[in-house]
Amino acid sequence: MAVPDYQSIMYPLLELFKDGNEHTLQEAYIYLADYFNLTAEDKEEVLPSGKQFVYHNRIGWARTYLKKAGLIKSVKRATFVITDRGQKLLNDPNVTEINQVYLMKYKEFREFKNKKQTENKGVLDTYDKRDLTPQELLDQGYKEIQQQISDEILDRVKGCTPEFFEKLVVELLVAMGYGGSIEDAGKAIGKSGDEGIDGIIKEDVLGLDMIYVQAKRWGNVVGRPEIQKFAGSLEGQRARKGVFITTSDFTQGAKEYVNLIEKKIILINGNDLAGYMFKYNIGVSKITEYILKKLDIDYFEE
Structure with missing residues (x-):
């Protein structure tokens, strides 16, 4: 099968931690590749930048969202453990999948996403990505990546x-x-x-x-x-x-x-x-670079 999206990965990733033991990101790569029956070709698929495997990237985002929702926590570098909140979720028979809409029930995750909760709904109103232009999607994706990396930077600084x-x-x-x-x-x-x-x-x-x-x-x-x-x-x-x-x-x-x-x-x-x-590129390194271009109308003026 193809590499699943990061939201499909979140619930089985949390299940990996159900035993209460510490688990590394490397263990998650192996466990989830088996769980989703990924082929060698699936596991070798890389992002357009060519710098990271697609399934590693999606597992990384799933882990980040679970952590921001307080379902797992870091115990040391690339090593995590489930929280009481995470155990409670897994013990709920009515919950069989986790996605962004579900995670919005947690205050910490709402703050991470920097959105306001509506007064008359149990979850946040989410924008419809179909309403956004490719430029807007790119800008929003960049901001989200920046926030995620900045949070990780601060965690590391506090522990140095x-x-x-x-x-x-x-x-x-x-x-x-x-x-x-x-x-x-x-x-x-x-x-x-x-x-x-x-x-x-x-x-x-x-x-x-x-x-x-x-x-x-x-x-x-x-x-x-x-x-x-x-x-x-x-x-x-x-x-x-x-x-x-x-x-x-x-x-x-x-x-x-x-x-x-x-x-x-x-x-x-x-x-x-x-x-x-x-x-200022302290503690981070560049993976790839996208240069946006527009049509030069003057060039085609005869």
Whole structure:
């Protein structure tokens, strides 16, 4: 048979985890290939980019959606285990398949899809893909892939070592055009304990202005008192500008405070951090590239 779509894969993939044991993505490839009786030709089918097998790609998306719905969770790299919610679903005799519409019942999945629940329906109204142009489908697909990868980036960042986090922040700031060279920025930013780093970097290659950077690999939300303390530190560091990075988020009070003070402080939360890493190619690699073209009317003018 042909490689099934990712929605058809979700229920049998969840069944793999029913025993409560940890299972790897590699196990899922083998299990599902047998489950769907995929031929050698099916398993060798690749995406247009030629960089990944189709059935690996679809299993990956099925896994991502199950994880975003809270039905499975990561325990270590490429290894997952079923959650109580996932077990409850499998024990429900009325559920024999899983698709996006069904997953919309879970708040976490709705937030992932960035859609609002209607007041008079149990699931979200989904757009009809037939109403979208190929350009719109491509744009929407890109945004969804970006969100999925950004979420995975943030999960990895939260689990990395302090040393790796320090290296990551330095490389990102340099990629964004700050800090001069990797060597310069690496010397300027160092460990400060408390699951964080801090230092002074150049705003430009010439060092015409300096920026005080503090980055916290925290799970707790950063409040106004912490930002006030950071603002006070700018004086001692002879800096007029600051960047505060956290893997979590900032309270509303913290966000409002930076707009009230004279010094310029930029707050970067976990989602922003992952987004910048995606944009500046830190921790990600390019699989393929699509170039959209349009007809050049002027060329055909005689």
